[in-house]
Amino acid sequence: MTQGSGGTILQKADQLASFSAMENGLTRAYLTPEHKQAHQQLADWMTEAGLEVWQDSVGNQWGRKLASNPTQPTLVIGSHSDTVVNAGKYDGNLGILLGLEALRQLQDIELPYHVDLVAFADEEGVRFNTTLIGSSSVAGCFQPAWLDIKDDNNVAMGEAMLDFGLSPELAGQDARSPEEVKAYLEVHIEQGPVLEDANQAVGVVTGIAGAKRFQIAVKGMAGHAGTVPHELRLDALCGVAEMISAIEAYGLKYNVVATVGKCEVKPSAVNVIPGEVNFSLDIRSAVQQDLEQACTELFSQLEAIAHRRELQLSHELTYQAQAVPCDSKLQQQWAEVVEIQTGTPASFLASGAGHDAMVMANITDIGILFVRCEKGISHNPREQVNEHDVGVALECLVEMIKRVSSQDTVSST
Known part of the structure; x- marks a missing residue:
């Protein structure tokens, strides 16, 4: 890990938290000015990291580490950039920033596949009360009926997309196929106290409840x-x-x-x-x-x-x-890199909360790494992680991106 990388990630989390509808707190909902501002900042950082950038049909922000000679399907990593009302800084956003820094560090490393980093635009469902909109579009699960759902101000999702600069009739039309995607990796704060109780910086997720x-x-x-x-x-x-x-x-x-x-x-x-x-x-x-x-x-x-x-x-x-299991091979690979980076056997734990990974499981194998958070507090301004744990998670993610190059981790979905 480059000296200070964990601190740099936390600084960027502070910057992202400034794009908020609250004056003295963090609220960032789907298709809002704050969404646009945060994704523009992410696009700028992605460009600085040498990634090819674009926005998709529902407003997800993408950055791609291009392979000069890709011989395998694309590896996708990411998490969500939207928040609950009066949120913490790290739920979702930390996973995006860890992916960003990992790809920056791997900028000069040739891989046999493209690596796509995605900031999903809506996981929480705060504005339209329909969760996982961003990942549902990517996984081919977007429901056109969602376009008619209205927010508290009587604005329909389709109308909000038009105001945002998107074409609602194209929503979900750029979904990925299982053949295109090698695997999906997500790093996320635990949102619970298990890792803190076990005194572990990170842990391998076995599945989503x-x-x-x-x-x-x-x-x-x-x-x-x-x-x-x-x-x-x-x-x-x-x-x-x-x-x-x-x-x-x-x-x-x-x-x-x-x-x-x-x-x-x-x-x-x-x-x-x-x-x-x-x-x-x-x-x-x-x-x-x-x-x-x-x-x-x-x-x-x-x-x-x-x-x-x-x-x-x-x-x-x-x-x-439905309960969604994480891929057993990806679990084992996560465990191997965790043990190498921490010097102790990896902890395995299930996720009681939903994540974008549960939707991505419709098209590919999923692997999730949890990062310890203080007292297990999440969806709260007191949500906190420490620089050391973020650094450990970064080292694990960098190594994991390199490790999934073996053909036997290609999705069997």
Whole structure:
């Protein structure tokens, strides 16, 4: 690693954070002036690093390290440049900047393939509430119906593309085919505390968790808080409290995480027994079979609680995403470079959060490296990484780009 490379990357992260819709914070949404400004800065840095640059049909920013005689499909590396509201500086953006510095260091190294660096324009879905727009376009998954989705200001995505200088009728038309792409590599902050707990700078990701989200309604009978004895009550909230305890116990025992994040009580009065409760349930697992089994078993438990308490229970599936495993060969190669750079065996961990890689898996093999973040805090201005860990991640990425030249890592998708 060139002396100070980690510090240089962190300085550039500070610069990117200045392109924000917030005066004293970071918010950068899709097809906004801040998006345009950040991608122009990235394009300038890509040019300085010797890359060929272009913007694609949905506003992703690309830079290519050209091979003089490419004999293998293109290797793609990248992450996302958009942010949540009042975000940290490193979610997504760190992966782009690590890729940029890696290709700058490899500028004079001849490889048997082009290496494309991509800054995906929308992973978070903040503006149009449709996530992974940038990577979906590249992977051939862009839905034309998305063009009609409107933001909070009643501006449709297609209209926003026109204002941005794009042609909405071309959105997704420049998708990559599986034959064109060798593999996709992404470096990302962990967004969790596992690596910090293990005292590891980086870790190899085994897969991205699948997820299912439900909206659940439990109905009992509202009544006077002072006149209805406990043994005669149909208290919806007490039933839900027991259900939430069962959900937590299941998550602790099995290979899933299960979370109740929202709970609405009706009629929500201090002197009225709750007659109805609506709550959310988010279930995730890196193993799809475990996710499916958890949903079946948990709802069996919830229905049993409702039946015993004489409550009515109904549920609606509101979101689902399949679990996506990382390629085993790429995992092994990441582990080898991590051990060489750190002198210790690599840690392996699953990602509980979604990433652009999960969409890129539709066209190629994926490999992800996580970087330790302080206290596991993310999607928060307190999101933090340290220069040493960034330097380690950079060394690993540089070596990984060189290592995937063996033919047996070409996508089998």
